[in-house]
Amino acid sequence: MDQAIAPLPGRKSCATSSLDFHYCKEIHMSGHSPSVDYTSQRERVALARLERVPLDWRMMGILLTLGMAVLFDFADQLSLSYVAPSLRDRLGFEVSNIAQLTSATLLGMMVGGALGGRIADRFGRIRVLQGGVLLGSLGTLSFAFIQGLPEFVALRFFTGWALGALYIVAITYVIEISPPSRRSTRTAFVSFFGTTSVIVVATLARIIIPMSPDAWRWVFALGGLGLLLTIPLKFLLPESPLWLMSRGRHDDAEAALNSLDRSPEPVDVASLPLADSSGDEKEAERGKWADLFRGGLLIPTLLLMALWSFFQFAAQAMSVWFPTLLQLRGYTGEDLLNTAMIGSIGGPVxxxxxxxAMRYIHRWIAMVFVASVAIVGAVLLALAPSPEVLAIGALMMFYSGGAFVPLIDTTTGGQYPTHLRASGMGFTFGWGRMTSVLGPFVIAAILTQLGAGPFPWVLLSAWAMIALVSVLLHARRKARNPGDASEASVTHAGDRSAASDSTAV
Structure with a gap:
């Protein structure tokens, strides 16, 4: 930049970068005195520039790449559930062995989510995304060659570690590069690909598994195709500008912003909220897991830990155990796969x-509505007098599992400032995985000792708790921000969002 504006107090020059220039020019023209923290206001400029990022070919390519990464992540988790009957028939696995494999996956995702988020806050989002895709794809590919339980358990843990980190950082990245007013819809767009994995895996299992006794191995082998995503992750995705700014790398943040926002027009800094950020600077100096349990973040973190625990238990129980539930009710072969495939349509829907819906209603209302649909679906599963009613109940359960994903992702990401966002999302997500590690053993014990009967009522109880915690989160937010009209707003550490989500993706 060869243009110069009057320097800010304490600064030798006001045009060291375009971020500085945008800020200084607007301050100079508006007559405002820069009495607020310079770094905090510079972050507001970045958010304003992100707000006008268009949905052009580059942004669509970024969202599609992230969506495909999430698809492979979800597909790995679901593939075990559809292959489980074949593992019991071909390798002699018991229901308890399936529980061990599921718990190993959840334990790995717990560790991967928590540590992956922390690593992403220290070293960047893109590095963790690349590593997660690479290691996760190789791990899924290796399942095609397993011969026994011990190596399968070890590989499930290793792959879960990579995919747990991948998912958390992918959602964090989407939030940080999206226009603040469109974070919910773009998070939902990426999550859509994850939920379509239910249809993809169910359809592939329906086609591949009946081909031969060992054809189930190909369901896992196809997961290796995720390796192809390392190419666009390397060359298409810029690092998160907000993360770069939180690390003090303002020139790199400017370059990343310029690759997303190519408008030459300066942003209207005078219209942005001005607030003293001295407290934020202290948080930035710490940036530790302990900060999640301090001050205003304590109660939201505890509530989110509970929310993730109940949701992951309910979602995993349905996705992993539904084919086994059908088997215990007398469904076999193609009938089992057909019913499971019909139910899986609910996720992407x-x-x-x-x-x-998030364009028109508050997020917390959507959360309670989705939980209510799941409760009705659980009742239908429990009382189903016919296969058709059973399929409808399953469709409602899978619908709720898919619909709740973008709601809980955006809710979690909106609770934390940039320098703690991946850590907060990873920790609460990981906590949910940790508490759900015991879930497969609980479900296995119920199915073995009591049969399929109590299973839907357990799911109903979990979804009832999800509805309750969602209401408590909303009440906590309204108590702290009585004038806040939308659950979509982000109020921490200089991050802000429009009062409601935009109607555009």
Missing amino acids: GVLTMMI
Whole structure:
């Protein structure tokens, strides 16, 4: 920049970068005195520039790449559930062995989510995304060659570690590069790909598994195709500008912003909220897990830990154990796969409806509505007098599992400032995985000792708790921000969002 504006107090020059220039020019023209913290206001400029980032070919390519990464992540988790009957028939696995494999996956995702988020806050989002895709794809590919339980358990843990980190950082990245007013819809867009994995895996299992006794191995082998995503992750995705700013790398943040926002027009800094950020600077100096349990973050973190625990238990129980539930009710072969495939349609439908619904209703209302649909679905599963009613109940359960994903992702990401966002999301997500590690053993014990009967009532109880915690989160937010009209707003550490989500993706 060869243009110069009057320097800010304490600064030798006001045009050291375009971020500085945008800020200084607007301050100079508006007559405002820069009495607020310079770094905090510079972050507001970045958010304002992100707000006008268009949905052009580059942004669509970024969202599609992240969506495909999430698809492979979800597909790995679901593939075990559809292959489980074949593992019991071909390798002699018991229900308790399936529980061990599921728990190993959840334990790995717990560790990966927590540590991956922390690593991403220290070293960047893109590095963790690349590593997660690479290691996760190789791990899934290796399942095709397993011969026994011990190596399978070890590989499930290793792959879960990589995919747990991948998912958390992918959602964090989407939030940080999206226009603040469109974070919910773009998170839902990426999550949509994850929920379509239910259809993809169910369809592939329906086609591949009946081909031969060992054809189930190909369901896992196809997961290796995720390696192809390392190419666009390397060359298409810029590092998160907000993360770069939180690390003091303002020139790199400017370059990343310029790759997303190519408008030459300066932003209207005078219209942005001005607030003293001295408290934020202290938080930035710490940037530790302990900060999640301090001050205003304590109660939201505890509530989110509970929310993730109940949701992951309910979602995993349905996705992993539904084929086994059908088997215990007498469904076999193609009938089992057909019923499971019909139910799986609900996931992506749920995400699509949330992309529309979040334009018009508060997020907490959507969360309670989705939980209510799941409760009705659980009742139908429990009392189903016919296969058709059973399929409808399963469709409602999968619908709720898919619809709740973007809601809980955006809710969690909106609770934390940039320098703690991945850590906060990773920790609460990881906590949910930790508490759900015991879930498969609980479900296995119920199915073994009591049969399929109590299973839907357990799911109903979990979704009832999800509805309760969602209401408590909303009440906590309204108590702290009585004038806040939308759950979509972000109020921490200089991050802000429009009062409601935009109607555009």
